[in-house]
Amino acid sequence: MASRLLQNINSPEDLRKLDKQDLLQVAKELREFIIDIVATKEGHLGASLGVVELTIALHYYFKTPEDLLVWDVGHQAYGHKILTGRRDIFETNRKLNGLSGFPKRSESIFDTFGVGHSSTSISAALGMAIASKLNGNSEKNHIAVIGDASIASGMAFEGLNHAGVTKANLWVILNDNAIGIDPSVGALKAYLSKSKIGVKPKQDNMIEALNFHYSGPIDGHDFEAIFKAFEELEKVKGPKFLHLITKKGKGLQQAEENQVTYHAPGKFDKTTGELLPKNNENLLPKFQDVFGLTLVELAKTNEQIIGITPAMPTGSSLKYMMNEFPDRAFDVGIAEQHAVTLAAGMATQGKIVFCTIYSTFLQRAYDQLIHDVALQNLPVIFCIDRAGLVGADGATHHGVFDLAYLRCIPNLIIATPSNEIELRNILYTASLGLENPIAIRYPRGRGLITDWQKDFQKVEIGKGKKLQSGSELAIISVGTIRTEIEKALQQLQQPQKVAHYELGFVKPLDEEMLVEIFQQYETIITVEDGVISGGAGEAVLAFANQYQFTSKIINLGIPDEFIEQGTTAELRDLAGISAERILEKFEQVLTKLTTR
Secondary structure (H helix, E strand, O other): OOOOOHHHOOOHHHHOOOOHHHHHHHHHHHHHHHHHHHHHHOOOOHHHHHOHHHHHHHHHHOOOOOOEEEEOOOOOOHHHHHHHHHHHHHHHOOOOOOOOOOOOOOOOOOOOOOOOOOOOHHHHHHHHHHHHHHOOOOOOOEEEEEEOOHHHOHHHHHHHHHHOOOOOOEEEEEEEOOEOOOEOOOHHHHHHHOOEOOEOOOOOOHHHHOOOEEEEEEEOOOHHHHHHHHHHHHOOOOOEEEEEEOOOOOOOHHHHHOOOHHHOOOOEOOOOOOEOOOOOOOOOOEHHHHHHHHHHHHHHHOOOEEEEEOOOHHHHOOHHHHHHOOOOEEEOOOOHHHHHHHHHHHHHOOOEEEEEEEHHHHHHHHHHHHHHHHOOOOOOEEEEEEEEOOOOOHHHOOEOOHHHHHHOOOOOEEEOOOOHHHHHHHHHHHHOOOOOOEEEEEEOOEOOOOOOOOOOOOOOOOOOEEEEOOOOEEEEEOHHHHHHHHHHHHHOOOHHHEEEEEOOEEEOOOHHHHHHHHHHOOEEEEEEEEEOOOOHHHHHHHHHHHOOOOOEEEEEEEOOOOOOOOOHHHHHHHHOOOHHHHHHHHHHHHHHHHHO
């Protein structure tokens, strides 16, 4: 794509050499560049298109990287990356060994704080501002750019609350477009929605009540208005708050009109914005849809069932229950801690609560999981989506820690269904009523079973199963990684030598099955798509040690390092848990067993 100005901008310093009247052309070219790349390479689109003018204005007005710019979440940071020296390699965004899809400190000096989860920007920027003041520098600017969905999170309020009693040189810029990944929800959204460009809400301004100097709302696509606001706020000492109103997806009509879909649309026609057609015939079901549709079935027959999600109704497929039973399904916004304790409160009143939450987002509510749910032994049902390696979102979103951080919690059942039918049946079993809380773990993406809507079967808690007999070696699989093991076994020259067991539950373990395995096999391999350190394989090791079994146990899983972005297949291969790598391990172990 030919660019008259953008192709010569390799840093904000280059940008600042331009006249202000040239910035409209830069904005046009930057939008075209983002659309051009994302149309074929995929990624997050709408958020970055909505902040093009703001991104340019920030780097033009402030002396980045000396002034510190912190992006919240990072979905909107594509323009920032392109303007800060990464234009020519931006096509590697979210690819293996390429650019991260989010700001990352090790990638650029302009990425002042690594992000991927929401609502961290105010606390981080405040920390930087206080540190600068302690170092004797009160002139350096510290700018947090946060969206209207993220600012509703408790952590953002904690940051605002602290900042208001400091004299820190902190700028909080609210990018208000009324939508995060799904439409924003809650009382704060209702408050902000009353703001129009140039018109504050009639009631007392809550930001000013927190001792911030408030400015706005202004048009976030108007350079003149943005620069005027910057100039006025620069005269103000202490924390200041600028409210901009923007249009998510601006510059691409389809993205403006369908903001949920075009948050991360996949491949599309860069000219028309039309999504490229996919072959939807005989598509296998997504695990999230198995959850969502099964929950609707269960809710139809049991009015005590409740659904809760923190801001991911579409991604988790709770949208199906929200459409069918709007009074019993709740999107609580980006508030994972609140979601878990809300579920606990409902459980005390006899409600059967399904709290659906991504694996990495549940990390944000760990204390509530322990203190409010498990300690009181409240039977909340945690449906943990995006477990395991998730692909291009990278290290901030891989759900590889859940088994390790859940295993140590008393009272908690941990179920690891290996396919859609098993997921459906454990959801059904949990809906019948349990004495304990339960975590049900399943991955992102599609399964393998088309005809999954079978009659419900009650599952026995804590029971695994034997899938295949074998004479020399036993494999224990955890969850849906079973499919990779089965692919490996199909390629093995002597599959009759390998027994395959499915753990089913990481807690409680099927001790009877494990005793059978240890008594029969001298070598056992466990395979999981979570971290080895503290994971299911270590639970098996601990069991063997406790009962003095002497079998050799080999644990396969995610190594003790953060896994970066790439396709799920690429990352499984790097971690040694793809079918090909598992096959190599089988062959290596069997060779040793037969030659000893």
